[in-house]
Amino acid sequence: MSLGAYVVRRLLALIPIALGVTILVFFLIHLVPGDPARTILGNQATAPRVALLRHEWGLDRPLPVQYAKFMGRIVRGDLGSSLFYNTGAGHLALERLPVTLWLIGFGAVLSVLIAVPLATIGATYRDRIPDHLVRVVPLAGLGFPPFWVGIVLLLVFGLHLGRLFPVGGYGSGFFGHLHAMFLPALTVAFAIAPILIRSLRASLLEVLESDYVTTARSKGLPERRVLVNHALRNAIVSTVSVLGVNIGYLVGGTVVVEQVYAIPGVGQLMINAIFQRDFPIVQAVTLIFSVMVVLVYLITDIVHALLDPRVRFD
Amino acid sequence: MTEPLLRVEDLRVEFRLSSGRVVAVDGASFEVGRGEALGLVGESGSGKTMALRALVGLLPRTARVTAGSIEYEGVDLLRASEDARRRLRGRSIAMIFQEPMTALNPVMRVGQQIAEVPRVVLGVGRRRADERALELMRLVGIPDPVRRAQAYPHELSGGMRQRVMIAIALAADPQLVLCDEPTTALDVTIQDQILQLLRALREEFGLSVVFVSHDLAVIAQTCRRIAVMYAGQVVETGSVEEVFREPRHPYTLGLLRSVPDFELVRERLSAIPGTPPDPAAPPSGCRFHPRCAFSRHDCTGGLFPLQPLGGGRATACIHHEDCAEDARREPVLARA
Amino acid sequence: MAIAAEAVAEATFVEHSRGFRSRWYRTPSFVTGVSILGLIVLAAILAPVIAMHNPTDQDLLHTLAGPSWSHLLGTDDLGRDVWARLVYGARTDLQIAFLAVLFPFAIGTTIGLLSGYYGRWVDTIANWFVNVVVAFPFYVLIIALVFALGSGTRNIYIAITIVGWVSYTRIVRGEVLVAKRRDYVLAARSAGLSDPRILGRHLLPNVITQAIVFACSDIVLDILAIVTLGYLGLGVQRPRPDWGTMIADGQTYLTTHWMLSTIPGIAVVITALGLSLLADGLADLLRPE
Numbered sequence: 001m002s003l004g005a006y007v008v009r010r011l012l013a014l015i016p017i018a019l020g021v022t023i024l025v026f027f028l029i030h031l032v033p034g035d036p037a038r039t040i041l042g043n044q045a046t047a048p049r050v051a052l053l054r055h056e057w058g059l060d061r062p063l064p065v066q067y068a069k070f071m072g073r074i075v076r077g078d079l080g081s082s083l084f085y086n087t088g089a090g091h092l093a094l095e096r097l098p099v100t101l102w103l104i105g106f107g108a109v110l111s112v113l114i115a116v117p118l119a120t121i122g123a124t125y126r127d128r129i130p131d132h133l134v135r136v137v138p139l140a141g142l143g144f145p146p147f148w149v150g151i152v153l154l155l156v157f158g159l160h161l162g163r164l165f166p167v168g169g170y171g172s173g174f175f176g177h178l179h180a181m182f183l184p185a186l187t188v189a190f191a192i193a194p195i196l197i198r199s200l201r202a203s204l205l206e207v208l209e210s211d212y213v214t215t216a217r218s219k220g221l222p223e224r225r226v227l228v229n230h231a232l233r234n235a236i237v238s239t240v241s242v243l244g245v246n247i248g249y250l251v252g253g254t255v256v257v258e259q260v261y262a263i264p265g266v267g268q269l270m271i272n273a274i275f276q277r278d279f280p281i282v283q284a285v286t287l288i289f290s291v292m293v294v295l296v297y298l299i300t301d302i303v304h305a306l307l308d309p310r311v312r313f314d
Numbered sequence: 315m316t317e318p319l320l321r322v323e324d325l326r327v328e329f330r331l332s333s334g335r336v337v338a339v340d341g342a343s344f345e346v347g348r349g350e351a352l353g354l355v356g357e358s359g360s361g362k363t364m365a366l367r368a369l370v371g372l373l374p375r376t377a378r379v380t381a382g383s384i385e386y387e388g389v390d391l392l393r394a395s396e397d398a399r400r401r402l403r404g405r406s407i408a409m410i411f412q413e414p415m416t417a418l419n420p421v422m423r424v425g426q427q428i429a430e431v432p433r434v435v436l437g438v439g440r441r442r443a444d445e446r447a448l449e450l451m452r453l454v455g456i457p458d459p460v461r462r463a464q465a466y467p468h469e470l471s472g473g474m475r476q477r478v479m480i481a482i483a484l485a486a487d488p489q490l491v492l493c494d495e496p497t498t499a500l501d502v503t504i505q506d507q508i509l510q511l512l513r514a515l516r517e518e519f520g521l522s523v524v525f526v527s528h529d530l531a532v533i534a535q536t537c538r539r540i541a542v543m544y545a546g547q548v549v550e551t552g553s554v555e556e557v558f559r560e561p562r563h564p565y566t567l568g569l570l571r572s573v574p575d576f577e578l579v580r581e582r583l584s585a586i587p588g589t590p591p592d593p594a595a596p597p598s599g600c601r602f603h604p605r606c607a608f609s610r611h612d613c614t615g616g617l618f619p620l621q622p623l624g625g626g627r628a629t630a631c632i633h634h635e636d637c638a639e640d641a642r643r644e645p646v647l648a649r650a
Numbered sequence: 651m652a653i654a655a656e657a658v659a660e661a662t663f664v665e666h667s668r669g670f671r672s673r674w675y676r677t678p679s680f681v682t683g684v685s686i687l688g689l690i691v692l693a694a695i696l697a698p699v700i701a702m703h704n705p706t707d708q709d710l711l712h713t714l715a716g717p718s719w720s721h722l723l724g725t726d727d728l729g730r731d732v733w734a735r736l737v738y739g740a741r742t743d744l745q746i747a748f749l750a751v752l753f754p755f756a757i758g759t760t761i762g763l764l765s766g767y768y769g770r771w772v773d774t775i776a777n778w779f780v781n782v783v784v785a786f787p788f789y790v791l792i793i794a795l796v797f798a799l800g801s802g803t804r805n806i807y808i809a810i811t812i813v814g815w816v817s818y819t820r821i822v823r824g825e826v827l828v829a830k831r832r833d834y835v836l837a838a839r840s841a842g843l844s845d846p847r848i849l850g851r852h853l854l855p856n857v858i859t860q861a862i863v864f865a866c867s868d869i870v871l872d873i874l875a876i877v878t879l880g881y882l883g884l885g886v887q888r889p890r891p892d893w894g895t896m897i898a899d900g901q902t903y904l905t906t907h908w909m910l911s912t913i914p915g916i917a918v919v920i921t922a923l924g925l926s927l928l929a930d931g932l933a934d935l936l937r938p939e
Binding site: 234309 | 402417420421430434486
């Protein structure tokens with residue numbers, strides 16, 4: 001089947017999941033103990049305001065009707081209106097989206113730049129000292145809380161070592177972004193690099209024992225070419241899937257990292273909304289994040305299919 | 315007599331396992347002359363594949379050569395640098411593997427995999443290398459090479475894949491081709507085609523070949539000389555004709571007698587009783603003696619190296635006369 | 651026939667445990683992991699004894715003090731002893747993390763078992779739930795849930811359970827799909843053993859090992875989640891000691907008293923290292939030989 005048909009098939013499979021996602025997001029409001037409207041408004045709750053909110057959110061109608069209203073609004077692009085700002089929650093979130101996307105993208109790139117060389121060294125020097133050093137990274141690295149890593153990096157590079165990087169903000173212009181986002185992106189990269197290293201190293205070890213690598217060596221190819229064009233090229237196919245899955249984790253990690261570095265992205269919007277008890281924004285952001293994750297999974301599948309010619313021929 | 319192209323002496327290959335060390339090849343010796351085809355015959359576990367791999371330094375990670383010499387054109391490969399060995403691979407010594415499905419890179423087009431050899435190893439330009447790949451594909455009998463070159467290995471049939479492997483092996487004009495059971499994984503009809511192809515190519519380019527197989531019939535078709543391996547050792551060498559007519563090792567005799575429809579009608583088929591020894595704990599003395607019909611007391615202890623018998627024949631059996639006599643009495647081959 | 655089937659299943663399970671008993675002390679990762687973790691758990695249990703101060707006692711005359719004999723690691727911005735808060739924080743966070751892993755483990759394993767064994771629509775529905783949960787970034791969903799439910803320890807458990815069961819389901823389902831084709835299961839079925847019996851006594855012991863290994867690394871994830879929630883102010887509520895809140899509180903004084911934020915983080919890292927080593931060692935030991 002062609003790539004196009006493959007993509008369409010995957011998209012169709014996504015529909016029930018997308019529905020499930022909206023249901024979950026919809027139900028968030030019903031998890032709130034007691035009267036959601038009153039709890040959300042907190043100490044701003046006056047009887048008329050509560051009543052207004054209940055009506056606006058349709059909380060006095062039966063559940064299926066509420067859900068239908070909810071879906072109706074979403075389909076029209078209305079993700080609810082913020083309780084504090086006078087704009088739509090969706091609009092606010094989308095405004096800040098590019099910043100967060102920058103962080104995610106930059107972080108993903110850095111994580112690959114870190115993981116590939118380390119995993120390759122580990123696999124090439126299997127069971128020798130360089131490999132042991134490399135294996136420590138996933139072992140210890142998974143236990144580092146991303147926000148704490150961010151703080152430490154801030155401490156070392158932002159405040160001490162000649163104040164190399166700004167301690168917050170987004171910067172302006174492409175290189176300004178690169179500069180300002182370097183430490184946050186590095187923080188994010190450190191969060192998922194351990195998993196990538198572990199997966200790629202294991203994959204490489206397996207591939208290096210395979211027959212086609214022996215064939216490649218029997219051709220008299222230099223070892224570097226065998227490693228890159230034959231071994232790595234195959235090992236990376238399975239690691240792409242791992243990267244995709246972890247980008248989901250990565251996306252979530254940006255929420256905290258944005259807090260640490262005061263970056264004006266969607267994550268920071270969410271945290272602020274939580275403290276301001278601005279429920280619609282929290283709901284909208286959760287939905288947007290999950291759409292991002294699902295898209296990432298789809299892109300990962302497509303990239304995987306592109307890299308592995310055997311996949312399309314299911 | 316001219317110097318042999320390849321001379322292996324007392325080769326010893328060991329495996330390092332978690333449970334200890336296992337000797338896969340224990341003192342194997344054989345030679346290959348220029349333009350000659352040598353068959354390396356034995357059951358699985360005889361060490362024949364390991365011996366072959368050792369020739370080009372392509373042993374698995376856990377194995378290593380611990381003794382012996384491998385002389386190629388007079389140079390001992392075991393004492394040469396890894397760089398020197400690598401330079402020989404492809405250019406002088408090529409290898410054809412058993413399982414073409416796993417031996418080809420699944421994510422690279424086959425044309426590329428062939429062209430890679432002249433391009434990277436010989437430094438030929440990209441376009442010239444691609445042309446050479448097409449030439450080679452035609453040479454090995456792949457129809458419609460231009461289209462086929464764009465295919466991935468999983469899109470080709472087993473026979474096609476093996477032809478690609480052969481093309482890869484020949485791409486840098488080697489002198490010696492090592493074949494590790496190249497037809498075992500193929501259908502019988504395809505097997506024949508591939509064997510014929512190999513024979514034709516060998517004649518056309520004057521290649522020397524070491525052909526590893528467990529199948530005597532295949533060896534008989536392709537090789538002029540034969541070396542029989544058992545439990546990690548070479549137990550008999552000689553020309554195919556002589557050895558088949560008058561085997562001088564009981565194991566060879568047993569093998570010959572256990573092969574069905576060997577171009578003739580025989581009175582009875584017989585199997586060799588017993589099983590091959592555990593490589594981690596071989597029997598003392600001659601390794602075959604527990605299963606041997608001719609064994610006597612002096613077979614149970616001591617070493618049994620290959621003894622040359624003149625005229626290119628050698629055997630490790632000290633009772634080879636009895637064996638030969640038995641073979642004469644009850645011949646394996648109806649015609650010599 | 652039924653007895654034979656049971657015997658085979660028992661044998662497979664006993665194989666695992668016997669291998670474990672004889673080899674555990676020879677597996678360096680396991681031993682190191684247990685030691686590290688053991689030390690920290692011990693410290694947490696003995697917190698009232700070794701803390702020497704009450705973690706919530708403020709001493710506004712001696713704020714931000716450096717290390718001294720009375721305050722081993724100094725004091726924080728409210729004069730509270732850092733060492734005391736550290737060990738009591740271990741108590742809090744470890745307690746929550748170890749408990750928090752149990753519910754997802756139980757629920758996820760059960761669903762995975764049923765889904766893998768019965769297949770068809772049970773499996774389809776379970777998979778749908780799995781895919782929906784997995785479509786959300788881990789932290790985002792947890793934060794949103796904690797927001798909706800309200801902060802506090804009880805809701806941390808709920809949030810982690812709702813998000814965390816998924817991994818166990820996937821693992822166990824995978825194992826069951828393989829195991830249910832094995833001889834001992836086929837034998838048990840043809841002997842007429844009831845489904846619950848097969849599931850509980852035959853399949854479960856043999857598929858659960860992978861889930862147990864994962865549980866160890868899941869505890870790490872939970873610790874990170876708890877600490878992150880604490881940092882964001884959504885988790886363990888002040889003034890109860892928690893490593894996350896300690897890091898957050900210390901961030902304001904990063905330029906002058908960097909130790910306040912760094913030390914709790916190091917505690918997390920070491921604890922996580924112990925658990926990861928334990929998980930690795932366990933994986934090695936429980937692998938069928």
